[in-house]
Amino acid sequence: MELNIRQTELLKELQLLQGIVERKNTIPILANVLIEAEAGASEVRLAATDLEVGLRSRCAAAVVEGGSVTLPARKLYEIVRALPDTEIRIAEPSAGTVKVTAERFDSRIQTLPREDFPSMPDAAGEDTARLASVRLAEMIARTQFAITGEDTRFFLNGALFLLSSSSMSLVATDGHRLALASAAGKGAEDGAGGDEGKPSRVILPRKTLSELARLLGEDGAEEVAYEQGENHLFFAVGARQLISRTIDAQFPAHERVLPKGNDKRIEFDRDRLVGTLKRVALLSNERSRAVKFRIDAGGVEISSSSPDVGEASEVLAVEYEGPRTEICFNAQYVLDFLGVVDSDSVVLDFKDEVSQAVLSPLSTEGCEYTYVIMPMRV
Numbered sequence: 001m002e003l004n005i006r007q008t009e010l011l012k013e014l015q016l017l018q019g020i021v022e023r024k025n026t027i028p029i030l031a032n033v034l035i036e037a038e039a040g041a042s043e044v045r046l047a048a049t050d051l052e053v054g055l056r057s058r059c060a061a062a063v064v065e066g067g068s069v070t071l072p073a074r075k076l077y078e079i080v081r082a083l084p085d086t087e088i089r090i091a092e093p094s095a096g097t098v099k100v101t102a103e104r105f106d107s108r109i110q111t112l113p114r115e116d117f118p119s120m121p122d123a124a125g126e127d128t129a130r131l132a133s134v135r136l137a138e139m140i141a142r143t144q145f146a147i148t149g150e151d152t153r154f155f156l157n158g159a160l161f162l163l164s165s166s167s168m169s170l171v172a173t174d175g176h177r178l179a180l181a182s183a184a185g186k187g188a189e190d191g192a193g194g195d196e197g198k199p200s201r202v203i204l205p206r207k208t209l210s211e212l213a214r215l216l217g218e219d220g221a222e223e224v225a226y227e228q229g230e231n232h233l234f235f236a237v238g239a240r241q242l243i244s245r246t247i248d249a250q251f252p253a254h255e256r257v258l259p260k261g262n263d264k265r266i267e268f269d270r271d272r273l274v275g276t277l278k279r280v281a282l283l284s285n286e287r288s289r290a291v292k293f294r295i296d297a298g299g300v301e302i303s304s305s306s307p308d309v310g311e312a313s314e315v316l317a318v319e320y321e322g323p324r325t326e327i328c329f330n331a332q333y334v335l336d337f338l339g340v341v342d343s344d345s346v347v348l349d350f351k352d353e354v355s356q357a358v359l360s361p362l363s364t365e366g367c368e369y370t371y372v373i374m375p376m377r378v
Contacts, residue, residue, distance in 0.1 A: 001065055002067075003062060003064060004061065004089050005059060005061040005090065006060070006088070007085050010059055010080050013057045016214060017048040017073055018077055019207075020049060020053055030050055032070035032073055032117065033046055033048045033070065033071055033073040035070070035090070036068040044063065045057075050207075052207065053243070054244075056241045056243070057239065067092060070111055071111055096111055121243060123234040123236075131168060139181040141213065142369050144210065145172075146172040146178065147172045147206050148174035149174070155249035156173060156252075158203040161201070163199055163226075169182040171254045173252065173257070177333050178258075178371070179369075179371050182367055183367040200228060202246050204233070204244065204247075205244060211242055216237060221237055258370065258372060259351065259356045259357075262357070266347070268348065270344055273316065274335065274338050280313065281332075282312065285306045290328050298317065299318060300318050325353060328375055337371045337373075344362070355375070358371065359373060
């Protein structure tokens with residue numbers, strides 16, 4: 001193999017591949033990136049996988065001699081990043097060694113056999129859905145933080161993706177809170193939304209969502225081509241394709257969690273609520289992060305206390321005419337919600353101090369967003 005490639009172009013693709021490669025080195029080849037090229041071609045193909053999530057990409061290059069090699073993804077990225085914006089030459093003078101040179105820089109990198117690199121599945125090209133990139137990125141941002149971090153509940157280690165011919169939704173929960181984002185509009189073509197209008201339901205792993213969000217932020221494409229295979233999902237974003245295994249599990253019936261009897265409502269200025277929570281939470285219990293909302297006519301007092309540290313409180317003026325109520329929330333859970341909405345005002349709908357409360361933006365120009373949070377008992 002021999003090819004010439006621009007440093008800025010190669011760096012962009014290697015940077016995206018860094019999130020895919022396996023760094024624990026349980027299987028050495030998974031720490032490598034596969035580079036393939038055909039003689040006389042004007043592009044080079046790159047791929048990386050950890051057996052659960054994979055990424056294919058292409059990069060403009062002048063290919064002198066075709067071939068395929070696998071190189072340590074992290075080390076190659078560091079070398080390319082350290083080089084100036086110039087032409088890079090990648091050549092394989094002998095089996096097991098690749099030369100990476102640029103201007104006066106010369107290096108030799110050990111390779112692993114191409115045959116050891118795992119094969120990656122291909123999309124069938126059937127039942128492809130066209131998803132709006134802006135809406136999909138917005139939905140990921142508003143749900144992925146609610147995915148559980150507990151390995152024992154693997155069925156919650158991802159977000160439920162629902163797709164029909166007219167809408168798409170993402171749902172994530174860790175058992176204490178639930179984030180639901182939905183977008184209306186054309187969701188699928190050629191039956192990709194399921195038979196007879198029945199939505200398709202798959203669980204997208206946390207890593208898949210993170211890497212997809214990175215691709216959407218990098219490419220700028222208006223649409224994502226989505227295809228569901230038997231065990232894998234395919235997301236084509238511009239010239240790049242993200243491949244993901246699905247989580248084979250039953251996602252909880254989230255519809256049952258959405259409260260229907262919340263008859264009390266308070267509207268908050270988002271920025272003021274963020275500032276108040278950050279200040280008051282400084283003196284909350286470090287483990288529970290509990291803050292209390294004392295809701296009364298004309299105002300909400302938000303307070304915290306910790307036996308080892310002290311206590312704090314602040315009052316926010318709001319319009320409220322219902323009965324006096326006290327509700328305790330995890331401050332970080334509320335701040336997570338406030339950090340992903342762009343509405344100037346947010347709404348808290350609740351019933352009492354023990355039932356699920358709902359936070360939502362007052363105005364929704366993009367996707368519909370509902371955040372269910374369980375009160376704490378302190």
